[in-house]
Amino acid sequence: MSSGETSARNGSRQPLVAVLSGAGISTDSGIPDYRGPNGLWRRDPEAEKLVTYEYYMSDPEIRRRSWQMRRNSPALRAQPNPAHRAVAELERSGVPVRVITQNVDGLHQLAGLPPRKVLELHGTARAVMCTRCTARSEMAEALGRVAAGEDDPPCRECGGILKSATVMFGERLDPDVLAQAMAIAQACQIFIAVGTSLQVQPAASLAGLAAEHGARLIIMNAEPTPYDDVADEVVREPIGTALPALLERLLP
Template sequence: MIGSWVDGVERVAVLTGAGVSTDSGIPDYRGPSGVWTRDPSLVKAFTYQSFMADPGVRAAFWQSHRQSPAWRAQPNAAHRALADLERSGVAVRVLTQNVDGLHQSAGSSPRKVLELHGTMREVVCTGCGERTPSEQTMARVEAGDSDPRCVDCGAILKLAVVLFGEHLDPATAGLAERIAANAQLMIAVGSSLQVEPVASLCAVAVNAGHRLVIVNRDPTPYDELAVAVIREPIGEALPGICAALAGTKPGPVRG
């Protein structure tokens, strides 16, 4: 599984997608048991234009998140492996499409984790821009408020996540490209690599002359650019890769 592509690597960028969190009990979106596979109508709830235009769509969005296991999820072996890699002294940056905050919960330094698609741990007002902890708004949803509004200006509230049709924060996108262009190794883990512009970070790394490794259950559009494509379970593959990069032997997989 692990080849010479780990040799001499001191700077690593790890692009993580929903597949990294499935072992924590959080379903992915496009897999056999994915959120959108089970209920295709929810795709509309994750589209900015529909979310802003339709109170019914917003109600579906809040209800889908009210029931999300992500609020109670704990980091798994993959999250912990990346935190351990950072502690080993390897320069590692995590570029995550996930909004669950589990990389930070596992011990990765918040400043080393770039949340490309935002975070579900905060709510943002689409009017005044005020950001508040999600618990406050989710408590209102639990109490029956299907379309919570900002208590200050009355505008629509949304989780601080990037929906389809929204642009990535320019500063975040620019930093992600610089990280991808400077890392000696880019590892894309648990991502379908179908959502742009984030997926194209793989091409940024390869075009800069660096190695790309993909760890994913299913084929991706970027497989042919990779020096290695690994289909093993993420919770087994990533700890082994991180241990090899750190120059240590992988420990037992913990829960």
């Protein structure tokens, strides 16, 4: 057991635990991953166009297909699984926890984590935004318009093109969110990368940044990652059972 884990148990200064979560943490909730052996991008490379900014903005047919994809997406119907709930339970126990997620499903918040403690690197699929005036509204409202017959609903404020409030291929990450994520990686004592291939930058570099600043690096993923060699612990067990067991060791 590390010194950070010991301090969490004996009631003295508790370690800051950072959790970087990827698609693998949500597969038990019925949301398929994208880059795994059976991932969406491998099964249907054309699907990438539906979430690529250039194609989306220039082609009304791509937008119509994108709205139908959102209507049928399991992400908005999914519920948190034991892995999400274990992270929320650790936070409720009093251990300082920050989640940096590559997911857009909002399941960490649904599991009970305060939204201010979740950094969504790639945005959220639960909201839409106007590409012209940046007005935001609920995804459910936009999907209701699609269901009522609007194939490509425009912004109610200015008539601009609406898109999911996610970071599409070809868009930059929010620099403020990324800066906060980097600060957390540098400050934490324990950094757990769970369900992520650690291949997509700049998110993947957070694992290395945490290790460079002295954090205990734990990687939990079904497939090897580029950062396994610098990790203190690598876990290949199913996330739904392995993450709750790991986090139980950190409970005060």
